[in-house]
Amino acid sequence: ELKVEQNPLFLSMQEGKNYTIYCNYSTTSDRLYWYRQDPGKSLESLFVLLSNGAVKQEGRLMASLDTKARLSTLHITAAVHDLSATYFCAVAWGNDMRFGAGTRLTVKP
Amino acid sequence: DSGVTQTPKHLITATGQRVTLRCSPRSGDLSVYWYQQSLDQGLQFLIQYYNGEERAKGNILERFSAQQFPDLHSELNLSSLELGDSALYFCASSVDLGSQETQYFGPGTRLLVL
Numbered sequence: 001e002l003k004v005e006q007n008p009l010f011l012s013m014q015e016g017k018n019y020t021i022y023c024n025y026s027t028t029s030d031r032l033y034w035y036r037q038d039p040g041k042s043l044e045s046l047f048v049l050l051s052n053g054a055v056k057q058e059g060r061l062m063a064s065l066d067t068k069a070r071l072s073t074l075h076i077t078a079a080v081h082d083l084s085a086t087y088f089c090a091v092a093w094g095n096d097m098r099f100g101a102g103t104r105l106t107v108k109p
Numbered sequence: 110d111s112g113v114t115q116t117p118k119h120l121i122t123a124t125g126q127r128v129t130l131r132c133s134p135r136s137g138d139l140s141v142y143w144y145q146q147s148l149d150q151g152l153q154f155l156i157q158y159y160n161g162e163e164r165a166k167g168n169i170l171e172r173f174s175a176q177q178f179p180d181l182h183s184e185l186n187l188s189s190l191e192l193g194d195s196a197l198y199f200c201a202s203s204v205d206l207g208s209q210e211t212q213y214f215g216p217g218t219r220l221l222v223l
Contacts, residue, residue, distance in 0.1 A: 041216075042111070042199060042215060042216050045213070048211070090152070095167075096168075097154040097167055098154070099151055101151055102151070102152070
């Protein structure tokens with residue numbers, strides 16, 4: 001069974017600092033997604049990673065994928081308050097998809 | 110605004126009842142996805158349709174069904190409702206089937222089963 005683990009589940013960081021969210025999964029997969037959800041809001045697609053070594057960047061967020069380690073990371077550079085949200089990874093396996101539990105990120109001034 | 114609309118925004122019903130949630134994708138998007146988000150089970154992928162045909166199926170209960178109509182809007186039918194079906198239901202759309210396609214999410218329907 002495909003299992004997806006995110007850590008940490010809660011992350012409080014100061015503005016200007018760097019940090020990484022980890023997404024581990026249990027079974028070989030062919031694609032991995034990152035999403036953002038603001039409190040009380042819907043989801044927003046951030047990245048789709050398809051191949052080993054894939055790296056994508058948007059602003060202060062950078063996502064990478066290591067399929068051999070079954071690990072994806074979402075790196076936050078020089079955090080700002082606007083990045084406060086919950087971040088989910090999701091792993092696709094055939095026609096199914098499983099989500100991580102989410103990482104609630106709070107960026108403090 | 111993502112361009113994806115969902116109705117109703119809120120729905121309160123009783124156990125055993127049946128409800129229909131509606132999703133209109135962005136103009137031109139052929140693919141529609143349904144997701145459930147609950148406190149107990151987190152986010153779950155339910156089902157995907159592409160141009161009227163079912164293309165992928167996730168953790169969708171047999172009491173739930175969906176379809177995509179010729180005008181590309183989609184409906185998610187939930188029957189014999191249980192308390193545990195209380196959740197946020199999101200739909201998303203994308204242009205095509207391709208795995209790289211960005212999904213655009215609707216605002217969600219909040220379902221409360223009493």
